[in-house]
Amino acid sequence: MAETFDRPYPALTPAQRLHFEVHGYVVVENTLSPEEVKALKDALYALREGINALDDRSAGGPRCRGAYHLTDQPHHTFMASIIESDPTVTAYATHPRLVSMSEEIMGGEARIVEMNAHINSRPPRWDLGPDGQPRYGFHRGADIPYGAHTQDGLYHCSFVKTLTNLTDLGPDDGGTVVVAGSHKVDVPQQQILDAAYADRSLIHQVVAPAGSTLLFCETLLHATGWIRSDSERVIIITGYGSTMFPYWDGGTLSEAFCESIPPQLHALFHGRAHWTRGPRYRRLSEPRDDRPFALGRWDARPVKADVSQGAGV
Amino acid sequence: MPATHPEWTFDRPFPALTAAQRYHFDLYGYVIIENTLSADEVAACKQALYELRDALRKLDDPGHDGPRYHNAYLGGAADGHHSYLSHILEAHPTVTAYATHPRLVGMAEEIIGGDARIVEMNAQINRKAPTWPADEQGRPTYGLHRGAAPHSGMHMRHGLVHCNFVKTLTNLTDLGPDDGGTVVVAGSHKIDLPAEELIAAAYEDRSLLHQVVAPAGSTLLFAETLLHATGQIRSDKERVILICGYGTRLFPYWDHGQLSEAFVESIPPQLYTLFHGWPNWVPGHRYRQLGDAVDERPFAMGRWDDRVAVKSSDRP
Numbered sequence: 001m002a003e004t005f006d007r008p009y010p011a012l013t014p015a016q017r018l019h020f021e022v023h024g025y026v027v028v029e030n031t032l033s034p035e036e037v038k039a040l041k042d043a044l045y046a047l048r049e050g051i052n053a054l055d056d057r058s059a060g061g062p063r064c065r066g067a068y069h070l071t072d073q074p075h076h077t078f079m080a081s082i083i084e085s086d087p088t089v090t091a092y093a094t095h096p097r098l099v100s101m102s103e104e105i106m107g108g109e110a111r112i113v114e115m116n117a118h119i120n121s122r123p124p125r126w127d128l129g130p131d132g133q134p135r136y137g138f139h140r141g142a143d144i145p146y147g148a149h150t151q152d153g154l155y156h157c158s159f160v161k162t163l164t165n166l167t168d169l170g171p172d173d174g175g176t177v178v179v180a181g182s183h184k185v186d187v188p189q190q191q192i193l194d195a196a197y198a199d200r201s202l203i204h205q206v207v208a209p210a211g212s213t214l215l216f217c218e219t220l221l222h223a224t225g226w227i228r229s230d231s232e233r234v235i236i237i238t239g240y241g242s243t244m245f246p247y248w249d250g251g252t253l254s255e256a257f258c259e260s261i262p263p264q265l266h267a268l269f270h271g272r273a274h275w276t277r278g279p280r281y282r283r284l285s286e287p288r289d290d291r292p293f294a295l296g297r298w299d300a301r302p303v304k305a306d307v308s309q310g311a312g313v
Numbered sequence: 314m315p316a317t318h319p320e321w322t323f324d325r326p327f328p329a330l331t332a333a334q335r336y337h338f339d340l341y342g343y344v345i346i347e348n349t350l351s352a353d354e355v356a357a358c359k360q361a362l363y364e365l366r367d368a369l370r371k372l373d374d375p376g377h378d379g380p381r382y383h384n385a386y387l388g389g390a391a392d393g394h395h396s397y398l399s400h401i402l403e404a405h406p407t408v409t410a411y412a413t414h415p416r417l418v419g420m421a422e423e424i425i426g427g428d429a430r431i432v433e434m435n436a437q438i439n440r441k442a443p444t445w446p447a448d449e450q451g452r453p454t455y456g457l458h459r460g461a462a463p464h465s466g467m468h469m470r471h472g473l474v475h476c477n478f479v480k481t482l483t484n485l486t487d488l489g490p491d492d493g494g495t496v497v498v499a500g501s502h503k504i505d506l507p508a509e510e511l512i513a514a515a516y517e518d519r520s521l522l523h524q525v526v527a528p529a530g531s532t533l534l535f536a537e538t539l540l541h542a543t544g545q546i547r548s549d550k551e552r553v554i555l556i557c558g559y560g561t562r563l564f565p566y567w568d569h570g571q572l573s574e575a576f577v578e579s580i581p582p583q584l585y586t587l588f589h590g591w592p593n594w595v596p597g598h599r600y601r602q603l604g605d606a607v608d609e610r611p612f613a614m615g616r617w618d619d620r621v622a623v624k625s626s627d628r629p
Contacts, residue, residue, distance in 0.1 A: 107465065113594070141594045145468040146426070159594055218594070244564050246592035273565040275460045275478055275537070313462045
C-alpha cells in the first residue's frame with residue numbers, strides 16, 4: 001500500500017469553506033505560531049542575503065540552493081524556486097494543514113508546483129487611475145472553464161495557493177488585493193476589472209496579523225497591494241496543483257534534495273505520472289478536523305497508509 | 314528546457330473535424346472517422362505491430378520489468394488470443410508516425426481544447442477468447458471503464474464539450490458486428506454519476522451501448538470520460554488496433570517508462586511539446602466554434618521526424 005503523510009481532513013471549517021466558495025479566497029488566521037513566523041522570516045532574510053552575494057542573482061546565475069531573484073529592486077525582492085533553500089521553508093510547503101487546505105479546494109491530492117517569497121516596502125511610485133485611486137496588476141493563473149469544476153455543490157480549482165504573511169498587515173501595508181468572486185466569472189478579464197474599479201467594494205484586501213494564510217484559487221483575479229506605510233511586508237507562497245501537473249518553478253529539484261525526500265512526501269514533490277488524481281471531496285457541513293498540526297520538520301511528517309487517495313479519476 | 318513557449322510547432326489542421334463530426338462527438342462522446350489512414354498506411358502499421366509482437370515474444374521476459382524491445386513490452390495477460398503491446402511510442406518509426414499524424418493530433422487537440430502531449434501509446438492484437446463474460450440472460454458484458462471523471466476532466470467552451478484526456482483508436486482490420494469493435498456507453502462522457510449506475514442502465518437498455526463497426530483505417534476518437542471497453546470477438550477474424558492517448562500539455566507521460574535518450578535526441582524541435590509537454594500553468598488553449606469549416610488540407614501519415622515546421626505564431 002502506498003504511503004502518504006498524516007494531515008487533517010477537512011482542513012477548513014464550514015464557514016471558512018463557504019467564505020471561499022463565495023469570494024474565491026479565505027484568510028485563515030494563526031496557521032503559524034509566532035515562533036514559526038520568526039523562523040520563516042529569519043530563513044527568508046538569510047536567503048535574500050545569500051542570493052544578494054551572488055554575481056548573477058537571476059535564474060541564469062549560479063543560484064543559492066536553487067533560489068534566485070525574479071524581481072531585484074531596492075524596494076522589492078521576489079525570490080523564486082525557494083523550495084529547497086532552507087528546511088524551514090520546505091517545512092512551510094509541506095505543512096499538513098496548509099497542504100490539506102489546498103487539497104480541499106482542489107478536490108484531490110496535491111503536488112507542489114511552485115514556491116516563492118516577497119520582501120517589499122513602499123515603492124517610489126504607484127499606478128493611479130484617472131479617478132486618482134490605485135490600480136493593481138491583477139492576473140489569474142488558471143482560466144475558469146478549464147481550471148475549475150463543481151462537485152457536491154462546491155467549487156474546486158486545480159491550481160491553488162497558500163500565501164502567508166510573516167509581518168502584520170494593516171490597511172496601508174500592501175496586503176494582497178483580489179476581485180472578490182471573480183473565480184466564477186468567466187468573462188474577459190478587462191470587463192471584470194472595469195466593474196471592480198467602478199465599485200471598489202468588490203476589491204478586497206488582506207488585512208491580517210502575521211501568521212495568517214490567504215488561501216485562494218488561481219482563477220481568482222489577484223495582485224500585490226500598495227504599501228503606503230513604512231512597514232516592510234514579508235510573505236511566503238506555495239502553489240499546489242493536481243498530481244498530474246508538472247513542477248514549473250524555473251528549475252528542477254537538485255539530486256541531493258530529491259534523495260532526502262521521504263516516501264510519504266513523494267506525491268507532494270513529484271506528483272504522479274498517472275491519469276488518476278486522488279479525488280477527495282468534502283460536504284459543506286462536515287466539521288473541520290481540529291487536530292493540531294505544527295510547522296515541524298518537513299522530512300519527519302508522520303506516515304499514514306494511503307487508503308483514501310491515489311485511486312479513482 | 315526552453316524558458317518560453319517553443320518558437321516552432323508542426324503544421325496540422327484546425328479545425329480537424331467537420332461540424333457534423335464535432336456535433337456527433339458532443340452528443341455521444343465519440344466519433345468514428347473513416348479513411349484517416351490509407352490502405353498502404355494500414356498495411357505498414359499492421360506490419361510494424363506484427364514485427365513488434367514477434368520481437369517481444371522472443372524475449373525471456375516480455376513484461377514491463379524485462380529487457381524490453383525498443384522500450385516496448387507486453388502488458389496484461391499475454392495469452393494465446395490477446396497481445397497487448399504497451400509503451401510502443403518509439404518501437405517503430407511507423408508507429409511513431411501514427412502518434413504524430415497531423416490530422417489525428419489535430420482531432421485530439423480539438424477535443425482537448427488546446428495543445429496536446431502524448432501520454433501513452435499501445436496496440437492490441439486479439440482473437441476470439443475461449444470464454445467471455447455474460448449476464449444472467451447470456452448477453453455479453455464488458456469491462457467498461459473511464460480514465461477521467463466528467464466533473465474534473467471536462468469543460469465547456471463555445472457551447473462545446475472538451476476533455477483533457479483523449480484517445481485516437483484506429484482499427485487496422487475491418488470490423489464487422491462480430492469482430493470485437495470497441496463498445497461504449499453513448500453519452501456517458503457528460504454524465505457525472507458512478508460508473509456502476511451508468512453501466513447498469515446501459516445493460517438494461519442495450520441501445521445505449523454503441524459498438525465500432527468500420528472498415529480498416531478508421532479512427533475512433535473518444536474522450537476518456539466516456540465509458541468504453543473492448544468488444545467481444547465472435548468471428549474467426551483477428552483484430553488489430555493502434556491507440557494513442559493525448560493529454561493537455563501540462564500532463565505527464567504515464568506509460569510505464571521514459572523515452573530513451575537516443576529517441577529524445579531524434580525529436581525535432583517542432584514536435585517538442587507533443588513529446589515533452591510544457592511545464593507551465595498555461596494549457597495552450599485553442600477552441601473552435603461549431604460552425605467553423607473543417608481544414609480540409611490533406612495530411613498523410615508520412616515520416617514522424619519530418620513534419621512540416623511552422624512558427625507557433627503563424628499556425629493557421
